[in-house]
Amino acid sequence: MATRNRSRGGRRRKLPKVQRVGAYAVIIRAGAGMEPEILLSRLSEKVTPEERWTLPGGGIDHGEDPRDAVVREVYEEAGVPVEIGADARVYSVHQAKAWRLGRRVNSHAIRIVYDGWVPHDAPAPQTMEVDGSTAEAAWLPLAAVTSGEIPTSPLVTDALDMHAPTRNQRLAAYAFITRPVDGAVLLTRISPRGYHSGSWTLPGGGLDFGEHPRKALEREVTEECGLTCEVGELVDVHDVNVVGTAPNGRHEEFHGVHLIFAASVPDGAEPRVVEQDGTTDDVRWVTRADLADLPLLDVVAAALAAEKSESGAE
Structure with a gap:
């Protein structure tokens, strides 16, 4: 794919390279007689005007352990404590022309996905961050997510395809x-x-x-x-x-x-x-x-x- 745009003088210019590493969690619960549910975050309008849900998580701060980043992000987005498993799956997404923060960039996203779980007595999800990328968090029926009834980001589909209890x-x-x-x-x-x-x-x-x-x-x-x-x-x-x-x-x-x-x-x-x-x-x-x-x-x-x-x- 091309990674250059035309400048005003007709010459091609390189798009700025933006690389982002994020950490996320697949959090599913299903008690006896209870249909499985998954904890997801809905992206705010500043990210997309359309309804779109994704895995709780986000960017890793410089020097931050990915597991610590997941714990922090899940609390900021859903207001619940989370424990993270030892294993992770890594997804790499390269978009040579992507729209990020009001400009075209050559984007490379690396996403580390863990299995996570929250205590039985955890409070109902409540977004703690103000004016962030998350509008709300909720437990949603897993069947409605996998069927496509609930609109989600590709990360959710990719992670669930590989997830196993x-x-x-x-x-x-x-x-x-x-x-x-x-x-x-x-x-x-x-x-x-x-x-x-x-x-x-x-x-x-x-x-x-x-x-x-x-x-x-x-x-x-x-x-x-x-x-x-x-x-x-x-x-x-x-x-x-x-x-x-x-x-x-x-x-x-x-x-x-x-x-x-x-x-x-x-x-x-x-x-x-x-x-x-x-x-x-x-x-x-x-x-x-x-x-x-x-x-x-x-x-x-x-x-x-x-x-x-x-x-x-x-």
Whole structure:
């Protein structure tokens, strides 16, 4: 492409070269039963008279780390805190004749795009900068963005074409504990900090690195239920694969592998929630008759099915 214009004397003149390096974030959220949404910024009229949305982010200041630039820009444009992943994708756009700030230039834009996530309790988006390049920020339906219903910059399309949820595999141990007197099952309820908020599951949780599954289960039952337990035999291995927003706000494809152990607690033990601001907000003995009235995770059904299969085998 030509990079020169005619001067008044008829001679070609070189267009001024303008190079800009910017850092941006793809921020997606999708809870259980919630359609995926993406955080975007709408460009102000000083940039374009047409409605156009783009990824939150912007130019990197001299000497500024790109990740720090994203954190700063997202707050300026949307008023929310953001965490940035370790990996990035780089896009290079060269326009030999581009209109920038009221003049023709030979433009080269380098765009560094990270995956980002905001906390569950982050405030609603609100543009903090005044008279800047962003008119507003909002969570928008991802389907409407990818379909083109919502007008976006090419950067959004390019970034989403290459975006994939962060893969996270987690090994966890769970306890199937029944009360001898009536067969009631000990269950815990997931707090708003968890993905399946309001659902009931077996007591237990993820293994720390190097931790034995039985020791992990003893620890988790104490933390979640305030009880000491004796861990018995492995009764089933259950797994689940979901795509959604993790407790820390990150968009993930989650694969959970669940080791279900039979376990017991002292007779007459009454559970209570011990951990504060965790993923458990209630714990109780649930009778078999009441199980059908509660939203249960599949791991509970797997434990009950294993119990039934064991009883049938006997």
